Amino acid sequence: MDPLHQFQIHSLFQIVLGGYDVSFTNSAFFMVVAVAAIYALLVMGMANKSMVPGRLQSLAEMFYEFVANLVRDNAGHDARPYFPFVFSIFMFVLIGNMIGMIPYTFTFTSHIIVTFALAATVFVFVTLLALMKHGLHFFSFFMPHGAPIALAPILIPIEVISYVMRPVSLSIRLFANMMAGHTMLKVFAGFTVMMISGLGALGFVTGLIPLAINVALTGFEFLVAFLQAYVFSILTCLYIRDALELH
Amino acid sequence: MPNLLAKGRLARWSGVAGASLVTLTTMAGTVLAAAAEHAPNAAAGGEHASGGLPQLNPANFPTQIFWLALTFGVLYYLMSKKALPRVAEVLEARQERISRDLAKAAQLKEQAEAILAQVEKSLAGARSEAQTLISQASADIEANNHARQSTLNADIAERLKTAEASIAAAKDEALANIRTASTEIVRDITGRLAGVEVEPAQADAAVAAVLEERRG
Numbered sequence: 004m005d006p007l008h009q010f011q012i013h014s015l016f017q018i019v020l021g022g023y024d025v026s027f028t029n030s031a032f033f034m035v036v037a038v039a040a041i042y043a044l045l046v047m048g049m050a051n052k053s054m055v056p057g058r059l060q061s062l063a064e065m066f067y068e069f070v071a072n073l074v075r076d077n078a079g080h081d082a083r084p085y086f087p088f089v090f091s092i093f094m095f096v097l098i099g100n101m102i103g104m105i106p107y108t109f110t111f112t113s114h115i116i117v118t119f120a121l122a123a124t125v126f127v128f129v130t131l132l133a134l135m136k137h138g139l140h141f142f143s144f145f146m147p148h149g150a151p152i153a154l155a156p157i158l159i160p161i162e163v164i165s166y167v168m169r170p171v172s173l174s175i176r177l178f179a180n181m182m183a184g185h186t187m188l189k190v191f192a193g194f195t196v197m198m199i200s201g202l203g204a205l206g207f208v209t210g211l212i213p214l215a216i217n218v219a220l221t222g223f224e225f226l227v228a229f230l231q232a233y234v235f236s237i238l239t240c241l242y243i244r245d246a247l248e249l250h
Numbered sequence: 251m252p253n254l255l256a257k258g259r260l261a262r263w264s265g266v267a268g269a270s271l272v273t274l275t276t277m278a279g280t281v282l283a284a285a286a287e288h289a290p291n292a293a294a295g296g297e298h299a300s301g302g303l304p305q306l307n308p309a310n311f312p313t314q315i316f317w318l319a320l321t322f323g324v325l326y327y328l329m330s331k332k333a334l335p336r337v338a339e340v341l342e343a344r345q346e347r348i349s350r351d352l353a354k355a356a357q358l359k360e361q362a363e364a365i366l367a368q369v370e371k372s373l374a375g376a377r378s379e380a381q382t383l384i385s386q387a388s389a390d391i392e393a394n395n396h397a398r399q400s401t402l403n404a405d406i407a408e409r410l411k412t413a414e415a416s417i418a419a420a421k422d423e424a425l426a427n428i429r430t431a432s433t434e435i436v437r438d439i440t441g442r443l444a445g446v447e448v449e450p451a452q453a454d455a456a457v458a459a460v461l462e463e464r465r466g
Contacts, residue, residue, distance in 0.1 A: 007303060012313070028317070031313065031321070037321070037325075042333060045336070054344055067337045067338075067341070094325070116314045120319070
C-alpha cells in the first residue's frame with residue numbers, strides 16, 4: 004500500500020563495472036524498451052517508404068514533423084543540425100512517460116537522477132555549443148545588453164545563477180510532475196482498496212468515488228506525460244537558440 | 251526540410267552530443283563516488299532503504315546514469331544515423347514528387363492554353379475565309395443571274411419577234427383565206443340569189459375592194 008513502492012528500483016541482473024554497481028534494473032529495462040519502441044516505430048513505420056503513408060508511417064512522420072517544427076520555431080533555422088538531438092530527447096521522455104502509464108511498468112522519468120542527467124546533458128551540450136560557436140564571447144551572455152555597467156556586480160551573479168540553475172529547474176519540473184502524478188494515482192487507488200477492505204459492502208459503493216477520480220486523473224496524466232516531454236524539448240530548443248544567438 | 255541532416259555537420263554535432271554524454275557520465279561518477287560510499291550495501295535496490303523516496307537513494311545513481319547514458323546514446327545514434335535520414339528521405343521524395351507534379355501540371359496547362367489559342371486563331375481564320383468565300387459565291391451567283399437574265403430576255407424578245415412574225419403571217423394567210431372564201435361565198439350567193447354566174451376574177455376584185463374599204 005506504499006504509494007512510493009512503484010518508484011523502487013530492483014536489480015534484474017547484477018553488473019559491477021569499475022567498482023560501481025551498474026546492475027541491469029527494472030528502470031534500465033524500460034529505458035531499453037523505450038529505445039526499442041522508438042526505433043521500431045521509426046524503422047518499421049518507414050519500412051515501405053511509401054509515397055502515400057500508412058498508419059504507422061503517418062505516425063512516424065507526424066513525430067518527425069512535430070519536432071522539426073518545434074526546432075524551427077523555437078531554435079531557429081540555424082538549429083537544424085541539432086534536430087536529431089532534440090528529437091531523441093523528445094521521444095525518449097515522451098515514450099518514457101507513456102510507458103509509465105501502462106500498469107505494472109516503471110516510469111524512469113520519475114527519477115530525479117535520470118531527469119537530472121538528461122537535463123545536464125542538455126546543459127553541457129548547449130554550453131559546449133555556445134563556447135564552440137562564440138568562443139570567449141560566450142561570457143558576454145551573462146551581462147545583458149544595454150544594462151548600465153554599474154549594475155554588473157548584481158546582474159552578472161544573477162545571470163550566472165539562473166544559467167546554472169537551468170538543468171535543475173528542467174530536471175525537477177519533469178521529475179516532480181511524473182512522481183506526483185503517479186503517486187496520486189496510487190493514493191487514490193489505495194483509497195478504493197482501503198474502503199472495500201474496511202467498509203465491506205458499503206466500501207464497494209463509496210470506493211467508486213476515488214475510482215472515478217482515478218479515471219479522470221489517468222486522462223490528466225496522459226496529458227501531463229505529453230506536455231512534460233513537450234516542455235522539456237521546447238526548453239532545450241530555447242537553450243539552443245540562446246547558445247546560437249547569445250540574446 | 252532539405253538538408254536537415256547534412257552529413258558533415260551532423261557528424262560534428264554527434265561528436266558534441268557524445269562529448270556531452272561522456273562528460274556527464276564522468277561528472278556524475280565523480281560526484282557519486284562519495285555518495286556510494288555512504289551506501290555500503292549498494293545492491294542496486296532501494297527496497298530496504300528505510301523510508302524516504304527511492305529516488306533519493308544514492309545507491310541507485312550509478313546504474314541509472316550508466317543505463318541512461320547507454321540507452322540515450324544508442325537512441326541518439328540510431329535516430330541521427332538511421333531513422334531520421336530515412337524519414338527525411340521519404341518526406342523530401344514526396345515534396346519533390348508533389349512539386350514535380352505541380353510543375354508538370356502547370357506545363358500541361360500552358361500547353362493546353364497554347365493549343366486553345368492556336369485553335370481559336372485557326373477558327374477565326376476559317377471563319378474569315380468562309381466569309382470571303384460566301385461573299386465571292388454570292389457575287390458569282392449575282393453575276394451569273396444577271397447574265398442568264400439578259401440572255402433570257404434576249405431569247406424572249408427573239409421568240410416574241412418570231413411569234414409576232416408568225417402571227418402576222420397567220421393573219422395574212424387568214425385574211426387571204428377569208429378573201430378566197432368570201433369570193434366563193436359571193437359567187438355562190440349571187441348565183442343563188444340573182445342567178446348570175448359571176449366570174450371568179452370579177453368576184454375576187456369586188457371582195458378585194460370591200461376588204462380594202464373595210465381595212466381602210
